[in-house]
Amino acid sequence: MSVTMQLLRVFRVDQQIRGLQSRLKTAQRFLDTQERQLNDLSTRHASLQSQIRQLSASAANIEGEANQLQLRIDSLREKMNTSRTNKEYQALLVEVNTLKIDKGKLDEEALGLMAKIEELRAEAAQLESQMSERKGIRSVAATERDQRSGEIQDRLTELQKQREAIVAQVPADALALYNERLRKFGDNDEGVMAAIELHDVRRHEFTCSACQTHLPVQTLNALLKGSLTRCASCQVILYIEEADAERLSAKQK
Ligand SMILES: [Zn+2]
Incomplete structure (x- = not known):
């Protein structure tokens, strides 16, 4: 995982x-x-x-x-x-x-x-x-x-x-980052983790669902590889919704 x-x-x-x-x-x-x-x-x-x-x-x-x-x-x-x-x-x-x-x-x-x-x-x-x-x-x-x-x-x-x-299974550096976001944003979920929104994959139109900033295709690729990825604008930890990930991998086949 x-x-x-x-x-x-x-x-x-x-x-x-x-x-x-x-x-x-x-x-x-x-x-x-x-x-x-x-x-x-x-x-x-x-x-x-x-x-x-x-x-x-x-x-x-x-x-x-x-x-x-x-x-x-x-x-x-x-x-x-x-x-x-x-x-x-x-x-x-x-x-x-x-x-x-x-x-x-x-x-x-x-x-x-x-x-x-x-x-x-x-x-x-x-x-x-x-x-x-x-x-x-x-x-x-x-x-x-x-x-x-x-x-x-x-x-x-x-x-x-x-x-x-x-x-216990999360690498220490990733957990430290997560906890730092949690401390800062506590009750506001969107400050801790946010999904990447795929508007138009073919035209490379992706945004951060927390701050709505346009994200480069490299960000999506990094997420697909599973690397720890943050929004360059608001620094939120990004993730890709399971359904979106499945949709993308189905398209690639
Ligand atoms: Zn953002």
């Missing part, structure tokens, strides 16, 4: 491994998205809770002040009942009225805060229901990720064993 064919076998196995892993990656990405959204919701929820706590403390302070004023008003009223002169009575009445206005303002302020707190509580409750919904989705996503991982595990182990066996 030619070195190109050996590398192609490694490449085909690598494609299958990547294919399997990509399904797992999709499930993992979906799970990650759920985690992120859940985190966002809990951050917003925590911030609402802290606003509610602050506003409740302010409302309690204001209510305390209002109660103090009420006590003062009550005691002034008692004094009014026992006042001896009209002048004294009128002076107390003016003070009571002023305090009532002040208390009215505080009551209003407290009511405003209570309304705001209610609003925030409703918002928090809405977030809680969104969080519980999101937790459900996250749990489904986690199960699916685990399932995917479990599903591909056996096949992955099998492919990795297969790869080891094939790789």
Whole structure:
């Protein structure tokens, strides 16, 4: 078997491994998205809770002040009942009225805060229901990720064993070149190995399927001989599709 064919076998196995892993990656990405959204919701929820706590403390302070004023008003009223002169009575009445206005303002302020707190509580409750919904989705996503991982595990182990066996037969220099392409182009198959495309053999019209550059006939000949051959333009390791190789050898006979 030619070195190109050996590398192609490694490449085909690598494609299958990547294919399997990509399904797992999709499930993992979906799970990650759920985690992120859940985190966002809990951050917003925590911030609402802290606003509610602050506003409740302010409302309690204001209510305390209002109660103090009420006590003062009550005691002034008692004094009014026992006042001896009209002048004294009128002076107390003016003070009571002023305090009532002040208390009215505080009551209003407290009511405003209570309304705001209610609003925030409703918002928090809405977030809680969104969080519980999101937790459900996250749990489904986690199960699916685990399932995917479990599903591909056996096949992955099998492919990795297969790869080891094939790789052991590939000459070291060819393998080093292949691995270098793999490191550089990882997820992009076309950067590692690409087929030569035969458009018109008689007119010597061949291109690299990775970069579409026109390739000389020498490249095809080298491939037919099975030599390790790269595209002069994009440096991809070239191979010839089995069907094309058969077609060419049939023509030559
Ligand atoms: Zn190319």
